[in-house]
Amino acid sequence: MDYELSAQETRLVETARTFAIEKIAPFAAYWDLNRTVPNAAFREAAAVGLTGVLAPKSIGGQGASFLAAARVVEELAGACFAFTFGLWVHNNMLNTIARNGSPDQIARYVPPMLAGERIGAFCLTEPGAGSDAAAITTRAEQSSDGWRLSGEKAWVTNGVSADVFGVYAQTEPALGWRGIAGFLLAGDTPGLERTPQYTMLGGQALGVTGIRLTNCPVSETDLLFGPGDGFKAAMRGINMARTFVGAGCCGMLQASLRTALTYGAKRHAFGKPILGFQGLQWELVDVATELEAARLLTYRAALALDRGERAVVEAAHAKKFASRVAFSGISQCMQVMGAEGLRTNYPLGRHLAMAKMTHYTDGATEIQNIVISRTLLKEYGVDVG
Template structure:
């Protein structure tokens, strides 16, 4: 199966690309330098309806689906990975509600998240529970009509600025993964706070913090699904959002390639543009080939997932293609950005040029939403089982 963008999706791509060049690109270096969340761009994306692209119209979104979310993220990531994460993180944070929430929960939370009136975040990772979700120590104990949550989360994108968090906590530690449950936690609940803000290598315009829950009462009605559904909801979420990270990686790589190509045409050595040298040409040829292969895989995964919502495609196939898209595209982004820096030589290493930022940004795509080692495990297991 190959993908073919509809006329509406092509129009969306062009519109977002034009907006990104005009409004995001001029801010990209400043966002990285200031290490601050770009609220102005969040408002811009909200005004354009980009934060609700993955949310059905019935819940206040535009309902254009996962391929559209990937297109939006890719085009923004071409100029700023940090800015693209505004859209990607919103999709990740609201997805547990979309796939695991009751009708009442969806009606309450999704419209304000789709409109961008509120920001959301996904809270699974802990100091001792990254890839090993079964080691989550955050505890949720039922007391009447509330659950009391205690624990700590780390590396949470949008931590401290989000209004709504999907938090994973164990309701029965003796059951391991089967004892994990998911909750909707609002920022103003007593006992809920953000810890230190992390100082990161890349995506510096995205705020990443610890989350602390100290005897935090969460209404029982905020439990997503039923007790023990947490791991299933987390995996359903990641199956649907990993292609978005793949799209972010493709965007970063494409932006790096575009810059390297333009530079190679203009940079003169030995009396001619370096683009005329076979060594440079071969590098560029390999870069563009890898990017296009990654793009095809990302959008195949996105369209497959979109089809699955309608036709009930095998969950194993969804998991496999979702992980393959994220794995391959992020590895490509890392390789392409490193090679693009090499094309510029010493200039590529300087902060005056955007490629060192793109290289730093690319690295996280190999780590978050499941390290690439975990993606390989998922792919192998779905293949062998």
């Protein structure tokens, strides 16, 4: 695999590393403990080009490759994956509008989103439809002056502070996924109401809420994807999103490994540093091996995307494996640190909670298995009816 990044991309990764050290790491525990959504950090990220990483250079983005973007996610997530995931949902929304929007949509939404003044959110999941995304029931009905949207969305990352909502809704229930369209809704659209911020086991900086839509008026000019194209667009973006979740898991695992190694070299028991015990060294060696493997799978998926491939199976393998070894590996790193690893002055507890949450974001682990098994059965000519 060729990992070469351009000089500009290398600088972008270095920018992300510095940003993570200076602007995220010192505040991440506070954000989590106080359920704070870091809006100011979004604007600071914008100032160094981290809101438009994938967006084309022609509209002010960085135009980075998927591999470079995955490296950026890795660097940021090592400090706080919750903030990084929110920033990435925003990046993906901005990129989707920049590449698919009308000139009018691009002019209205992209500049304030690049500046971090308006924050994006992606709204597909509903209280009654998660894995089975084609079963959403939020309804879009055509009116004399555009559309009216009614229904409820769940698990909206950035929901607390977003003011550009990408909402997927059903225009004709009898058509199934072919009836699903995508709309852009401003946060102050009449009839749009946020539910209170979710309280979760971690990841509070994600600012997750639900949104309720009651007869929300949406003009024709805010239709981003027509019926049928909406569902296809949501699914197109998911392979990219899964690859970035893989990268975030690698970032958290790398940070946890570094923390455990540093701590284990200083902490003494029975007259020597605890890392002098081979059993503990091997615990961390196993983590390091799994990290290497997760990275390879993630970079392979990113490189496939860079070649213009859909990377369906590559992204599924990467996300499934990286989220699994992040959860087990961070837990092993905590074990090496003894009780101290549980304290919030270390990032391991935050990372462990986020690693669990990555088992559901952008498709649960079982859904990755469904994707992989389709190819596996085909590849081996197995017919199960």
